[in-house]
Amino acid sequence: MLLETSYLQYAHPGQSMIAFPEIKVDKGEALLVLGKSGSGKTTLLNLLAGLLNPAKGEIKLDGVVLSSLTGQNLDLFRGKNIGIVFQKPHLITALNVNQNLELAHFFSKKKGQEISHLLSELGIGSKANSSVLTLSEGEAQRVSIARALANSPKLILADEPTSSLDDENTEKVVQLLKQQASKIGAALIIVTHDQRVKSHISNFIEVKSS
Amino acid sequence: MNLFKISWKYLTFRPLSTALNIVLLALGLAIITVLLLIQDQFEKKMNQDAEGIDLVVGAKGSPLQLILSSVYHIDFPTGNIKVEEAKRLSRNRLVKKIIPLALGDNFQGFRIVGTNHDYLELYDLTFSEGKAWEVPFEVVLGSEVAAKSGLKLGDEFASSHGISVGSHDHDQHNFVVSGILAPRGNVADRLILTSIESVWYTHDEEPESEDPITSQDSVPAGEFPQDTLATESEADHDAKFHQEVSKSGFPASDQDREVTTLLIQYRNPMAAIQLPRMINSGTGMQAASPSFEMSRLFEILGVGISLLQGLAFVLIGISGLGIFIALYNSLKERKYDLAILRAIGASRGQLLVLIFLEGLMLTFLGAVFGITLGHTFLWLAVSQSEQNVVAAIQPWIFLKQELWIIAYALGVGVLASIIPAWSAYQTSIAKQLTKA
Known part of the structure; x- marks a missing residue:
């Protein structure tokens, strides 16, 4: 198994404990995390990304227990092995498209996928030197996907990647994520409440806050 | 891509505020440069000319x-x-x-x-x-x-x-x-x-x-x-x-x-x-006696010099404050950026360096610009006056103390960046990213 979790629990300060179902995902597999808003989907994603520390249980990615890493090592491990696609693109506006992707290479100290090739595969090759302010919503989301893929991560996490996109773009984005994940042999986890995504990925777990 | 380049891109992304801060700092440092140069050369020259005359x-x-x-x-x-x-x-x-x-x-x-x-x-x-x-x-x-x-x-x-x-x-x-x-x-x-x-x-x-x-x-x-x-x-x-x-x-x-x-x-x-x-x-x-009269003259001029020095320090102080405010404000907009950087592998330390670099680059540019401005100003003053003592001042002599000006400016940069950098260091990524 590439990614395994066991008895994950987490409590936000002043709130009751959330218990998460076990997750097992292998290379090239995709998994949906479903649930109502406020159910703790995003919290699970943050846990998986090592952005939050679980109160109980552990996450094992490619044999490494995330909670055993701290500080700089954890940041670097995340940069090298986990690609995150956020709900909104959140590109660095001071940099152009190309530089936004170079950032991923720089901080992870890893020469992943070739940027121009990646961009043209995602259909935004012509935008490489554009300011990110000139991109449309769909284009920006694709750039943020490219950023998540730039280091050829082992795990791709996507947090409601389609919530602000129309049907056509939703379809494209999900397809892209699936294709790219299987191409680089990464596990793909999409957190969503978007029904349109379900038709593409059958494998799912549900998060319920108790 | 490296931290220098990222800081530089952030600086050039808001050119007006960057330029304003650089100019403010440069003005203060230019005054100090001019004072340094004049004081050094004047006193040297005055003593040299009076040598051997009791x-x-x-x-x-x-x-x-x-x-x-x-x-x-x-x-x-x-x-x-x-x-x-x-x-x-x-x-x-x-x-x-x-x-x-x-x-x-x-x-x-x-x-x-x-x-x-x-x-x-x-x-x-x-x-x-x-x-x-x-x-x-x-x-x-x-x-x-x-x-x-x-x-x-x-x-x-x-x-x-x-x-x-x-x-x-x-x-x-x-x-x-x-x-x-x-x-x-x-x-x-x-x-x-x-x-x-x-x-x-x-x-x-x-x-x-x-x-x-x-x-x-x-x-x-x-x-x-x-x-x-x-x-x-x-x-x-x-x-x-x-x-x-x-x-x-x-x-x-x-x-x-x-x-x-x-x-x-x-x-x-x-x-x-x-x-x-x-x-x-x-x-x-x-x-x-030349030595007695000249020390008397310097005593009189001293008041004016310390007044100018005071003005210079006020300018530098304001520019330091300006840099602090600029960094602090831009940090509010940038918390998300910083969280993203952390998400793609940047460590807390790197973010700290990033903010400090910005402050340091700003002040370094201000220092270089200020010193150049000071020398240019002196050069203008010298070229305007043909015969008097001012004409004897060489505007393109560089003093060791000017390195101190740069060090001083960088100190201002560090000081102005401490709070913003610390707050960048403290940023919780998960909180930032889920705020949306």
Whole structure:
């Protein structure tokens, strides 16, 4: 198994404990995390990304227990092995498209996928030197996907990647994520409440806050 | 891509606020640079020019004016003194050396100084061309005078009366350039040196009718009275003009002559106590010590300098505050950026460095710009003033203290970045990212 979790629990300060179902995902597999808003989907994603520390249980990615890493090592491990696609693109506006992707290479100290090739595969090759302010919503989301893929991560996490996109773009984005994940042999986890995504990925777990 | 580049991109992403902060800081640092340069060079120059001169004796008046006019050749002379009286002083056992100066004429604003060869020795002057004056009306040009006037060896020119440009010309007898001095970096570079006889004879020559304004009893201080003894025969003239001038001490003369000031070296430390008092109370002359008068002058100027310094520090303080506010504000917009950077592998430390780099780059640019601005400003001031002391300042000399200016500016940068950098360090990524 590439990614395994066991008895994950987490409590936000002043709130009751959330218990998460076990997750097992292998290379090239995709998994949906479903649930109502406020159910703790995003919290699970943050846990998986090592952005939050679980109160109980552990996450094992490619044999490494995330909670055993701290500080700089954890940041670097995340940069090298986990690609995150956020709900909104959140590109660095001071940099152009190309530089936004170079950032991923720089901080992870890893020469992943070739940027121009990646961009043209995602259909935004012509935008490489554009300011990110000139991109449309769909284009920006694709750039943020490219950023998540730039280091050829082992795990791709996507947090409601389609919530602000129309049907056509939703379809494209999900397809892209699936294709790219299987191409680089990464596990793909999409957190969503978007029904349109379900038709593409059958494998799912549900998060319920108790 | 590296941290430098990212910081730089952030800076250039808001060019106006960046430019404003740089300019503010640069202005403050420019003032400090100018003050540093002026203080350093002024004091050095002032001390250098006064070296070997223990006491200046001249007509009664302001002692500071006496020093300024006869050592630094800036202000107007206080008046003339009788040669007889000067000679009597030179026989005093406390006086080691006495150099008489006869001032009062100029050429294109460069002062003509009648003196003897001891003056050349005093400043250890050497010739780049030609030799010292031997007969009346031969002159030696300071290096700057030669460069600016374009006069060469053997060239002739007519002097003007007074010490500033625009007075009437002494066209009766031209001066001849006999030598040009090598640059020495002191006051001699801006002077035209000649014998005292030359200055005397220039004024003998003038027929009174040519200058109706300058009548004998209204001679301006320090300028030579138009001698009325224009009754000598032509033969007399010729003999006098081709006689060798005296090379040290006072020139011999059968008339009642005057000199402007005397530069005196003491024979022993006792002289410093006795001689000034003796001159000031026992003669019609005045004695002033260059070191004393100059320290008095610096004391007076000090008030203005500390005022300017205060202004500079206020400017630097404001720019520091400006940088802090700019970083802090942009950080609010950038918390998300920072969270993203963490999500793609940046460590807390790298974000800390990123913010510090921004502050440091800003202040470093400000420092470099400020120092350049300071030098340029000084250069402008120098090129605007042709003859006075300011002209002697070299604007492109770089001092070690300027490195301190850079260090100081970087200190401001660090100080202004501490809080923003710390808050970047503290940013919780998960919280930022889920805020949406």
